Amino acid sequence: MRIAMIHSRVRMEEKLLLGAFKERGVQVELIDDGTLVLDPLQPDPGWLDYDLVMQRSLSTWRALHTLRLLRAWGVATLNAYRTVSLCSNKLYTTLALAEAGVPQPAARLAFSASAGLRALQELGYPAVLKPVVGSWGRLLARLNDRHAAEALLEHRHTLGAYPHHIHYLQAYHEKPAGRDIRAFVVGERTLCAIYRTSTHWITNTACGGRASNCPVTPELEALCHRSALAVGGGLLAIDLLETEEGLLVNEINHSMEFRNSIEPTGVDIPGAVADYALALAHGGAA
Amino acid sequence: MSNHECVECGAVLSLPQELLPNEILPCPECGAELEVVALEPIRLALAPEVEEDWGE
Structure with missing residues (x-):
């Protein structure tokens, strides 16, 4: 079993993922995207040996280009190129969600x-x-x-x-109690969710939003399932707004950060990601 | 643990045994983000600034 992880920096998330793989007896090979030289006309045999390549670049453009190339070479990746190309562009996400009939802001x-x-x-x-x-x-x-x-x-x-x-x-939708929801989807399953609460209208935890547990209700689960299918599934962080018309899907993130969400949810997110990745690498449905 | 200096403020940092290349370490004194750019010997540099297409 050979699994690689393309990264820019080794953040807390990458360390947690590496630890989860290690606990499962898998030593993941780290590949720094800043060191890559790739020949688009000549697949590198070294890459073809991987059972799965995890794409964890910080740079959206690096992620898209490496994934497109690996797809051309037939290398399995997580996430897939299609998923990242849809999620990294807000218009493309909007269109994919609209095609699937997922409610979203105008x-x-x-x-x-x-x-x-x-x-x-x-x-x-x-x-x-x-x-x-x-x-x-x-x-x-x-x-x-x-x-x-x-x-x-x-x-x-x-x-x-x-x-x-x-x-x-x-x-713009006013956020009740200054919060929105982030749901973590692994495969097509909603693993857990958090409320992100802030006094600022931007609730991203990167901007200081506070994370607390959000119960995964049947409504949330169903909506996340449809949203994940719309963009091709994989590892997704789905942001949702609570409105008078019900939940709206605001954005979908393809390279989720989860360090602040393990403690409030009590869910082993890196462990679940590793299990899913290993199932994919084994060639089975995760 | 081994001791190294922060490249920004010169604070003495106690580094964990198991370091990874490209790992990010915050300096507890000045808050600078330091990147492990080499392991043998260990070399630290200021981590690159966030670029416009970075994110999740």
Whole structure:
């Protein structure tokens, strides 16, 4: 059994995963994505020997490119290229969820400041402006009114590189008790979930949100199951909003961080990930 | 445990026995994030700044 893990840094999550594999008698080989030289025309035999490659790069672009190449070479990966390509782009996630009939916040896409303002008129204020590719709450903006929107859109067009000229706008939903939900899906099973609570409208734990246990209700389980299927399954952290219309899926993360969620949920997340990965590596349905 | 200096503030750090390449260690004195860039001998460097496409 040969399992590799592509990484950028060895964070707490990677150490916990390595420990979980070790407990199961598997020594995972670490591959630093910064050292890679890959020949797209010549599959490297060394890679073909792996039963599974875990992709844990911090960089979205490095993850996408390595996964695409490994898919071309027929190397099994976790997550799969399709899953990461859908989850790493908010528009692609929106489309995949829509095709699966998963409820989500209203959204608009616009490519100019004037079109962005028209989109915001349709959505109403406040609204949220997000980079189509981004994480950790970075560059999220809550637009409370037209004045703020005009200023921010102008700044993005003047100061931002071309990815910032793509405006992904989303209806804002007030979070009850200042919280939202993050559910951890392994395979198609919702392993556990946390509430992320903050006095700030951004509740990411990377931004200081506090984690506490959230019971996995049948509604949450069913919605996460449909969402996971929509993006191809694997290891997913699904962010959901509690609204008057019920739960809405806000985002899906393809390279989940879970260090703050083990203690409040009491669930051995790295152990479950390792079990799932080993089942995949053995070629069976996990 | 072995002792090494923080490359940012010079604090003496007690490093655990089992280090991994690319592991991140926060300096308890100045808070800098240090990356293990070599194991034999152990060498620490300031971890790279977060880039725009980093995340989960």
